Amino acid sequence: MAFQYMLDACGNVLAPYNLLMLIMATAAGLVMGVLPGLSATMAIALLTGLTYNVGDHQTAIIALLGVYVGAISGGCQSAILLNIPGTPASAATAMDGFPLAKAGKGGLAIFIATTVSCLGTLLSVVFVLTLTPLLTRFALSFASWEFFLLSIFGILICGALTARGNALKGWISGAAGILVAQIGLDTVDTFERFSYGNVNVMSGIQLIPVMIGLFGFPEIVLAFKRESGGRVLELTRFNIREGFRIIRANLIGIARSALIGVGVGIIPGVGEDVGGWLSYWAMKASSREAASFGSGNPQGIVAAETGNNSCIGGAIIPVLSLAVPGSAPAAVLLAAFFMHNYRPGPLLMSESPEFVYNVAIYLVFASVAMWLLALGMARLTVRVLTVDKKILMPIIFLLCVIGAYLINYNLFDVKVMFVFGLVGLGMSYLKVPAAPFILGVVLGPMTDANLRRALRLSDGSFLPMFGRPICVAFLAVCLFMILSQIGLFSWWRRRRAGKGN
Amino acid sequence: MDTKSRDSAFGVVLFGIGVFVTAESLRMIHVATLPPFQITDLIVTPGLLPCILGLFLAFFSLLLLIETVKGAGSPGKALAENLKTAWRGILAAFGDPDFRIMLAGVAWMFVYIFFILGEIPFWLGASGFLLILFVFLRFTGRGMGFPAVREIGTLALVTAGSVILIMALFQGVFKTTLP
Missing domain, CATH: 1.10.287 (Helix Hairpins)
Incomplete structure (x- = not known):
């Protein structure tokens, strides 16, 4: 049956219109990825609004996956030639990519980065196909308490890993996101919360306008500054033979980075940038040439790009099996799946099992299309970097307005986008991560509904939570995370060391 | 700070x-x-x-x-x-020129979204919004030197091209209604 589903998916994607959409979306993703400031999240959020009215849902899903793969992979070009990562995912790539480009090997660096990006996505597809059914089966044993604690666990870990040293800010961001999700009529009793009689607010705050505002708006406004970007280095020849030789010599590193990427991707809300950095560090730690990392070692590019791209598949696994996004772009993808009448979650494999195989096959085609387009269009996409951002960003803003409007054909959503744009601007100034906020908005309804359902079933008692093994595991991990982040363990170690002395 | x-x-x-x-x-x-x-x-x-x-x-x-x-x-x-x-x-x-430029840009976006969008035809509002923002950013980007008439003409062409392309894509290809 699985083979049949995959054949059908191949048929879908090879239909001329869908193929054209895949190529267009992947190319658009590459361009968005190349441009610093336009993130993969923004690219998908924008395209979700734009493809909302495309007749065939499969076409929309193909386009969304294409733009996701394209945007994550495209970021490496600006990281290598400009030393400014196009997307946060490619930040680690710049460490060795830029020095390599400065040494006149920019083409080789881009060839390696693009090829391992493709390999990373392809390897992650294997995990999508194998882990999603397993995790879905496991998730069938989840009841209200488990789903409630899963959402809390997601917010805590996402907050801790994306806040760069201050987990508190990440948790504040996540709690604020859950709070935003409470606005409007509640799902259990249709009770009006924080809407003050406004009919538009009563229907709740839509995810896509919030996302476009949080991720797109700050970058647009920051581009208004007078300062201009750095100089773009020249794109030299790809040197394909040398590139393949380097990739062959690092196959174990590629496999390790893919594993790390998938693992990071599965963790709720933790994005491709973390996958790239962790893979980079793991490669550096195990390399015999560790000293040359940071000064143009191709191994650094191999690890970073494999790691961040394999996060794509990793992040999609919890989306499909638990309806919990593995990263910020995956959160938009989850919203898009719901908008196109798919219901990811524990029942997916019984309700529409073909969907998992469709997504896997579309990812394969998207990554191959990305590889061909990224190398074929490299000279063109690199030229995009020279386009004046003061011309480009106002046009992008207009697309953001349209993207927010098209979700419900409602001007209120555009205003929501603007308001959350200001919130995003403030958050970026205060160095508060936006990813936990988005995760909070996504998981908010699930948190509220499951907490109240569980309490209703247990007559208001929290005790049943402690009698369920999965809940106990979640509670233990959450507690450990909180205690370690507030420094209790290090305080205890210092105290013990003090006593010893 | x-x-x-x-x-x-x-x-x-x-x-x-x-x-x-x-x-x-x-x-x-x-x-x-x-x-x-x-x-x-x-x-x-x-x-x-x-x-x-x-x-x-x-x-x-x-x-x-x-x-x-x-x-x-x-x-x-x-x-x-x-x-x-x-x-x-x-x-x-408020004394920082970059901050003032961003503030003015945000204010213009606010005016566009809350007072222009949906009130007049999309093509007209979008063209006005883009052209004014382009000219403003060019004006501030060069230390408050006003752009030449030829440059404004080029910006007007970019504006017209962008709006036509956006409308053709959404209304022509995606068959959607713009605000």
């Missing part, structure tokens, strides 16, 4: 939000006990999670404030000093 002052100001604002959310949740819990809902059980009331979140935000903001005054002799004085620095930083930001 240094991180401590910034976080102090953020902590104070966040504490206010936390208190407001908690108070509002308590009001919700009271309203839920009245007809038609009549939910008297506190543990399943719709205000439960917002109340928890409000308390969490207030608690987190206190932790953040404690972090900003950690190590200071008198926490109250240190906090007051941080808030003063933050206020001075906000006032100083």
Whole structure:
């Protein structure tokens, strides 16, 4: 049956219109990825609004996956030639990519980065196909308490890993996101919360306008500054033979980075940038040439790009099996799946099992299309970097307005986008991560509904939570995370060391 | 503005939000006990999670404030000093040309979204919005030198091309209605 589903998916994607959409979306993703400031999240959020009215849902899903793969992979070009990562995912790539480009090997660096990006996505597809059914089966044993604690666990870990040293800010961001999700009529009793009689607010705050505002708006406004970007280095020849030789010599590193990427991707809300950095560090730690990392070692590019791209598949696994996004772009993808009448979650494999195989096959085609387009269009996409951002960003803003409007054909959503744009601007100034906020908005309804359902079933008692093994595991991990982040363990170690002395 | 002052100001604002959310949740819990809902059980009331979140935000903001005054002799004085620095930083930001440019850009976006969008035909509003923003950014980008007429003509062409392309794509290809 699985083979049949995959054949059908191949048929879908090879239909001329869908193929054209895949190529267009992947190319658009590459361009968005190349441009610093336009993130993969923004690219998908924008395209979700734009493809909302495309007749065939499969076409929309193909386009969304294409733009996701394209945007994550495209970021490496600006990281290598400009030393400014196009997307946060490619930040680690710049460490060795830029020095390599400065040494006149920019083409080789881009060839390696693009090829391992493709390999990373392809390897992650294997995990999508194998882990999603397993995790879905496991998730069938989840009841209200488990789903409630899963959402809390997601917010805590996402907050801790994306806040760069201050987990508190990440948790504040996540709690604020859950709070935003409470606005409007509640799902259990249709009770009006924080809407003050406004009919538009009563229907709740839509995810896509919030996302476009949080991720797109700050970058647009920051581009208004007078300062201009750095100089773009020249794109030299790809040197394909040398590139393949380097990739062959690092196959174990590629496999390790893919594993790390998938693992990071599965963790709720933790994005491709973390996958790239962790893979980079793991490669550096195990390399015999560790000293040359940071000064143009191709191994650094191999690890970073494999790691961040394999996060794509990793992040999609919890989306499909638990309806919990593995990263910020995956959160938009989850919203898009719901908008196109798919219901990811524990029942997916019984309700529409073909969907998992469709997504896997579309990812394969998207990554191959990305590889061909990224190398074929490299000279063109690199030229995009020279386009004046003061011309480009106002046009992008207009697309953001349209993207927010098209979700419900409602001007209120555009205003929501603007308001959350200001919130995003403030958050970026205060160095508060936006990813936990988005995760909070996504998981908010699930948190509220499951907490109240569980309490209703247990007559208001929290005790049943402690009698369920999965809940106990979640509670233990959450507690450990909180205690370690507030420094209790290090305080205890210092105290013990003090006593010893 | 240094991180401590910034976080102090953020902590104070966040504490206010936390208190407001908690108070509002308590009001919700009271309203839920009245007809038609009549939910008297506190543990399943719709205000439960917002109340928890409000308390969490207030608690987190206190932790953040404690972090900003950690190590200071008198926490109250240190906090007051941080808030003063933050206020001075906000006032100083208005003297920064980049900040003023961004502020003007945001103000123009606000006017477009709240007063122009949906009130006049999309092509007209979008063209006006883009052209004015392009000219403004070109004007400020070169140290307040006004762009030449030829340059404004080029920007007008870019504007017209962008709007035509957007409308052709959405109305022609995607068959959607624009605001």
